[in-house]
Amino acid sequence: MPQGSQGDAKRGYEPGKFLILLVASAVSSLIMLDSNIVAVSLPAIARSLGATFTDIEWVVSAYVLTFSALLLAAGSFADRHGRKRATLIGLAIFTVASALCGFATSSLMLNLARALQGVGASLLLTASMAVINKTFSGADRARAYGFWGACLGIAITSGPIAGGVITDFFGWRWAFLLNLPVGIVFLVATAKVFKESRDHEAKRLDLGGIATFSTSLFLLIWGLIDGNSLGWTSFAIAWRLLASVVLFVAFVAIEVRQERPMIDFTLFKQPTFLGTAFAMLGYAGAAQVMIFYLPLALQNSYGFTPAKAGLAMLPFALPMFFTPRLGASLSARYSSRALLTLGLATTFVGDLSLFLFSRIDASYGVFALGMVALGAGAGLLNSETSKAMQGAVPPQRSGMASGLTSTTRFTGLLLAVAGLGAALSSSATRHFLTAASALGLDPKSAAEAAPRIASGDLVGAFTNLPDSIRVHLLSAASTSFAAGFGLACLVAAIVAAVTGMLTFVLFQRPARASAPDAPTAGHLVQPME
Template sequence: MSLTNIIAAPSEKQRRYEVLVATSGVSFMIMLDANIVAVSLPSIAGSLHSAFSGVEWVVSAYILAFVACLMPAGAIADRFGRKKSLQWGVAIFTLASVLCGLSETIMQLNIGRALQGIGAALQLSSALAVLGHEFQGSERAKAFATWGVVIGVAATAGPIVGGVITAGLGWQWAFLINAPIGAALFILATRSVIESRDRLHARLDIGGAVLFAAALACFATALIDGGNQGFNLLSVKMLFLAGALLMMAFIYAERRQKRPMVDLRLFRNPAFIGCSLAMLAFASTCYVMTTYLPVFLQGTFFSNPGKTGLALLPFSIPLLAGPWFAARLSQRFSGRGILVIGLLLAAAGNADIAWAAAGSYLFVAIGMFILGMGAGLLNGETARVSMQVVPLERAGMASGLASTFRFVGLLIGLTGLGAVLTAGISRFFALKRLNLPLADTVNLRDAVHHVATGQLQSWLAGKIPSADTALWLQTAHQGFIFGFSLLMGCAAVIAALSALATFILLGRSSQRL
């Protein structure tokens, strides 16, 4: 069969189905890659003979490029065409993945990861814009429900697939696997997606794009460095200050634009503020738990990674099924109602886990199920509602904003809740310090960090006599549970307050959402 036949125009029904597959597929590839790479980091460090601190940039280079380019990518999609932007995004991401897989030094790998981040921003913003433009009314709810399920599958399957690929084929294939997937999605997008753009978007707001990207890069770097090294560092404070100044300059520049990259008038719309807040809360109190829950389960109930994966099913299954229920509920409830229900479920699930953390796995599993259902309802619904409150011709801007809020919420959850976890462990160690042998000879700050990452036992080796290790590990276990309960309690409060704020803000809107 020739290439011409492969990319020939399909029937209308098949075309719309392929649009859904293509837009969901690129999001799946991005999410799957992120989770696969996280599992592969230790193997990468050993293979490329790099210190693990250097390998951390395998994640950070991708994150910084991705977050810095999200909004400019949405503007590019509106200006030059969403289909074209989607094609470029898939092509850049796929080629960068091949570069990563063929890398022989950590520098080559990190350059490839930065290019992946640029491609991911282009294709994700374009995919959501295409999805919002192609499907309207009840079809939009079903489309975003499907998108949410696909994202949930990628988040759930990523660590498992990553472990299998890394163990069986090597870490290089965690990247090279994107080559055939990307090629297939490129062909699918080429033959099915109809080009659309903002007809009034006369030129690209380059100044706004640069200022916004620089501001987000500063904030993201500050959050990453603050989470790893502490927020009291002068360099972290300077990054936050630089980000704030750049954001003020961005706002000033956008107010002078006739057709700005971000229409600041949206922030006068209570509905837009409400759904953006719901997106932030979803990412920071629900989606972030795909990182925290495995660490908690493996450090508390199960030492075997395989058993930990199975123990996550009460969270994973409703996370996958939730978007489907949201699509059904949308026939009877408004978007406002579904968002509030999802956030309240998230609050209840987090609170249950916080209460049951020191008890049995059964009660934790009940909390995970409730949390997973809330996350599943919010996953696709937050994206759908955020597209609904923005004019159709600005779909690229809407998708860029939605993706930015989702990512920023995730980053805040990882760093902010991580700081809560560390503070809780530190507080527990401070209370138990007098009962610990040789406490004055051990750097407690370093000990707390290793407790949070589950590496205390190997770190203590050689620092204290083996006879005293058992008491340290017991204290560390209790401190970890205390810190994790505090983390989940904070997440519950944030979700509950966000539910109240979303209910009020969307209730003030003149739009029926």
């Protein structure tokens, strides 16, 4: 932790409160640090387990799926059964799941363990944020979120570097196994420091809502990820997408009849809240998702090692850390409508730049300029969207507030991982099959190699081929991945443009002020950015 922030916190808080803040911040940072470490490790995982791009998508999606699907339920669980208990349970699940990930012998085992890890992470995030909301109020709460955001900001910048170093020198399994000692330390600290708190008005868990929402989300993502391989018009994809829609309609029907629903759908009747939701979806689908795809591009297109790719992520990560502080000063002069539109416009510029740079085979120095713009846009969006949405929910339902804020974002992230992945995979495969045919590779061998191109296993895809053709195929594979990544960036730019216009139109009044006890714009940094 930064010594200045720690010293200021100690001087300003009541005895014991700083320890609570410190543990809550560390627990939240663990979630985001782990996700950033894993992002850099994906090509190494693909090579080690012989995974296809679909398998690699599930390494990310299995975690985000359970995480996002259960955030609202986790918030309700924390409100009803206690925030300290929820944190301890979440830590136990996350630690055990990390061990299973580290010892996985197949992509299926890894993905199932990642899904379990997401369950634990959903409890950790909502409970730790609710503990902060309960422990602090007024100006102290804003300052507490300032420290919390600084801790997560450090994890943002250090995560890719740590992931690259761990993968290069110890192997990708240690990206998960290191969570074991850390998890045990956090369990002890939480048990000693946290005080139990509940929402005494909380009702029982909405099991019907949990089941319909999570199953709907799973079927939608399952259909999007398998669409390229099975065919978008196939029966297998059609029934998944149709069932997803039916279950979501059922979820809405269940929630509108609840006295205290997981999602208060009346909030979406407020234009400003709806504009915030679109901005949040734009942030997730156009900027945050690149946390997972940029490391793949740096390793597959530029040939960087994991450690070098981690360092090469800094032009994206550093602006995400510093821009919220710029947003804090801008929020005193400009409305949330202006800042969110500016954030999405900057994100659009970043994504479009990466698309163009991928097409012209630009050097890394030029490519990094697009990463800077993308990171700056993400930083602005993160702070403003969180402030607006947190302030729209009654403070006594702090668990639901943090769950609602994050569920909107991570549902968008999940859809973006699957949607951009489909664009990347289809384009990379198409370009590679054309290039492989021109090089004389038989169609069967080319078709077998293509799924491993997008996943980053470029060497493994051509193991059994003669050296004379392997060098040319490796070059074709790298170029094909760059084409696929470029298309994904173009789709992301379109998402930023559309959500930016919707945000600008729907915000009907300035929304500068935070709710009295809500974190301020420059202080709030969300996990997994």
